[in-house]
Amino acid sequence: MQAFLDTFLGDAAGLERQLGYLAGMAVFGSVVVFGFVLPFAGIVTWAERRIWARIQSRVGPNRVGPFGFLQWLADGVKNILKEDLIPTVADRPLFRFAPYVVMVGFIAAFVCVPFSSDLIIADLNIGILYVTAVTSLVVVGILMAGWSSNNRWSLLGGIRAATQIISYEIPASLSIFPAVLLSGTLSMQGIIGAQGAAPWQWHMFHSPFTLLGFGLFFTAALAEGNRTPFDLAEAESELVAGFATEYSGMRSTLFFMAEWGNLYVIGALVTTLYMGGWQLPQFTYNPVLMNLAQAGVFMGKSFACVFFMIWLRATLPRVRVDQLMAMCWKYMVPLAMLSVFGTATLMVALPNGSHTLRMATFAVVVGVVIRFAFKVRFHLKRARELDYSSLSSGASQGLSS
Amino acid sequence: MSVELEVHNSQGLPTEEMTLNMGPQHPSTHGVLRFIVKADGEVMRRAIPDIGYLHRSIEKIAEKVGWHGFMPYTDRVDYVAAMACNQGWAMAAEQLADIEVPRRGEYCRVIAAELSRICSHLLGVGAMGMDMGAITPFTHAIRERDMIMDLIEELCGARLTFNYMRIGGVAWDLPHGFVEKVSHYLDHLEPVIEEFNQLLGFNRIYVKRLADVATVDADMAIAWGLVGPNLRGSGVDFDVRRDLPYSVYEDFDFDVPLGSGEMGSIGDSWDRYIVRMREMVESIRILRQALAGIPEGPVIARVARNFKPPVGDVHVKIEAPRGEQSWYVSSDGSEYPHRVHIRTGSFTAMGIIDRLSHGLMIADLVAVIASMDIVAPEVDR
Numbered sequence: 001m002q003a004f005l006d007t008f009l010g011d012a013a014g015l016e017r018q019l020g021y022l023a024g025m026a027v028f029g030s031v032v033v034f035g036f037v038l039p040f041a042g043i044v045t046w047a048e049r050r051i052w053a054r055i056q057s058r059v060g061p062n063r064v065g066p067f068g069f070l071q072w073l074a075d076g077v078k079n080i081l082k083e084d085l086i087p088t089v090a091d092r093p094l095f096r097f098a099p100y101v102v103m104v105g106f107i108a109a110f111v112c113v114p115f116s117s118d119l120i121i122a123d124l125n126i127g128i129l130y131v132t133a134v135t136s137l138v139v140v141g142i143l144m145a146g147w148s149s150n151n152r153w154s155l156l157g158g159i160r161a162a163t164q165i166i167s168y169e170i171p172a173s174l175s176i177f178p179a180v181l182l183s184g185t186l187s188m189q190g191i192i193g194a195q196g197a198a199p200w201q202w203h204m205f206h207s208p209f210t211l212l213g214f215g216l217f218f219t220a221a222l223a224e225g226n227r228t229p230f231d232l233a234e235a236e237s238e239l240v241a242g243f244a245t246e247y248s249g250m251r252s253t254l255f256f257m258a259e260w261g262n263l264y265v266i267g268a269l270v271t272t273l274y275m276g277g278w279q280l281p282q283f284t285y286n287p288v289l290m291n292l293a294q295a296g297v298f299m300g301k302s303f304a305c306v307f308f309m310i311w312l313r314a315t316l317p318r319v320r321v322d323q324l325m326a327m328c329w330k331y332m333v334p335l336a337m338l339s340v341f342g343t344a345t346l347m348v349a350l351p352n353g354s355h356t357l358r359m360a361t362f363a364v365v366v367g368v369v370i371r372f373a374f375k376v377r378f379h380l381k382r383a384r385e386l387d388y389s390s391l392s393s394g395a396s397q398g399l400s401s
Numbered sequence: 402m403s404v405e406l407e408v409h410n411s412q413g414l415p416t417e418e419m420t421l422n423m424g425p426q427h428p429s430t431h432g433v434l435r436f437i438v439k440a441d442g443e444v445m446r447r448a449i450p451d452i453g454y455l456h457r458s459i460e461k462i463a464e465k466v467g468w469h470g471f472m473p474y475t476d477r478v479d480y481v482a483a484m485a486c487n488q489g490w491a492m493a494a495e496q497l498a499d500i501e502v503p504r505r506g507e508y509c510r511v512i513a514a515e516l517s518r519i520c521s522h523l524l525g526v527g528a529m530g531m532d533m534g535a536i537t538p539f540t541h542a543i544r545e546r547d548m549i550m551d552l553i554e555e556l557c558g559a560r561l562t563f564n565y566m567r568i569g570g571v572a573w574d575l576p577h578g579f580v581e582k583v584s585h586y587l588d589h590l591e592p593v594i595e596e597f598n599q600l601l602g603f604n605r606i607y608v609k610r611l612a613d614v615a616t617v618d619a620d621m622a623i624a625w626g627l628v629g630p631n632l633r634g635s636g637v638d639f640d641v642r643r644d645l646p647y648s649v650y651e652d653f654d655f656d657v658p659l660g661s662g663e664m665g666s667i668g669d670s671w672d673r674y675i676v677r678m679r680e681m682v683e684s685i686r687i688l689r690q691a692l693a694g695i696p697e698g699p700v701i702a703r704v705a706r707n708f709k710p711p712v713g714d715v716h717v718k719i720e721a722p723r724g725e726q727s728w729y730v731s732s733d734g735s736e737y738p739h740r741v742h743i744r745t746g747s748f749t750a751m752g753i754i755d756r757l758s759h760g761l762m763i764a765d766l767v768a769v770i771a772s773m774d775i776v777a778p779e780v781d782r
Contacts, residue, residue, distance in 0.1 A: 052536075056540035156443070156763070229606055231534065240428060315537060316534075317533035321443050321762060379596075
């Protein structure tokens, strides 16, 4: 990056050179953010709406672009054009600033997302720690939004979000440690490097303890990302729209962009920590081809996680706030401790790991997945047998296809 | 109304009670309900219902539009289940004038009313799921409801405000092929109800949200005048269709589902939910019997266009989807009713919420409103 900028800066020196670097980074950063990060959030919204619609026997957005793919762009343009209302009783500076804090928390996490062995903005040696730190920024923004709106529903939403995110930070961080212990590094590339391409070489299947860690991390990340069944902060049936009640136009879009973008970040973190990241057998020595294939694998895995989260959202009701806290402190924190200490004990007892244990864990998971798949197939078959086409003359005709 | 209580927390520091204004525009107050919630953080001290936002003077209108003319207005008493209100008004007028409805007309009424009941319960439980944060069950319920709407549209041309019944019978006979279509639909609906229960009703999160929340025991339910599924959810075995049979309900064999505290205590929110689900199954049974046993003949008795019932009062009870609906109609022998009073299920259900809300969480208030299946127009009329 620096070398690239040097070609433009020529022989400028001192402060001018530094300013040049700064400007270059700003341009590069905004290109990355607008060309790369925000589309992620947009694509996730589109995917969510389409998948959700299929699950709910609806069509979903299908007008803008092929399969409605450009709907997110159209919505974005619409929201930019909307009036940006600020309530007179709101705390103006805080109110206007809050969405940016939330956005920063989400965009900064992308710095450490390893898309392939070379495609990573910065492979920090404290990578995973950095990601957990910056994603916590979101809670500050949400709390600011909830407080500054001067609306009781917003306040309740903000407080709920703060308690929830701060509490779930603990099991989430704890359940990162099994993967970190196994890899011996905090760097994202290091963690991926410690895993193999084959599924049973993933950290997830190292032992039952890491499997537990994987489950806990996924659940806690859902709660941190304010996703169903933990979407209490903006529970529309209880708190109108929670902390975002008073926001309109682009500012409210920023909140939701951060929320959906976080969905992808969660998927990417789970993929990195427990699902082998971009690992792929070395099938070619062409670095470009290899990197593209790795990026494809990484995207595939992380979008599979995103799909799973969308599926959960379409299926589950929401828990209550006291149940949420009880779940965190009574079950998830102790289990996360168990996962960490179990993994550590196992690593001392079997320094090279146990292949049998690995394969056994893998077999159990595969068995559960196959059983679940059969169950899904059974229900899908039964749903088809319900035969909607012959029933109705009107609205539900299109469902048979 | 606004009594500001000073609350002290565990350290003895004074904290303020927060007054939240839930409604009239709020996503989970079905229609335009309003609750003034006194909350201490997430815990409610009180939730005071404020009614009257949907008052349309329906009872007064009856005194001005005459006996036949009032029928379309009854649709608006509870527009989620208009057939029951149609039937209540028709039965009141018929009892005053001593009109015998032809048997085929009564069967048509039962078929229409039971379809309407399934329709209403589907909306009720679907909205309940949505209030709990699960949106898919709602769309599934609406999908099934839409097909009933299609059927009822064939029957009477309308999808919401049916205006199907008349004093003396029903407006139109069943259309050609209606019986086959309804039985085909019922075959389809039965597994869907089971599926709905799997998706929502026995979902662990859902059960945890509802079990032991806002428990109404049998004595309390009777004392507060709860009716219909809310009363039966508390384990009180009373159904107007069976205990004070009207129309042709004696002909049918059906059970009255009761709340039994399967997931918590008797009369909790989950019991009210499951009673509605099981009532739909019973409605399917009734419909099957009615479709099989429908006699031939006329569907409406001869009633004078200038209908003037003799002087007298009448009190009619029917089992509407939201519980026992009482129609008290007083006639002075003229072509206009002297006084009409409708007692609806949602009104009393609204009354008990203040009592139930003490110490619940704000999220539970939504659950209570949904589990009582309160529909705002029925509260105010």
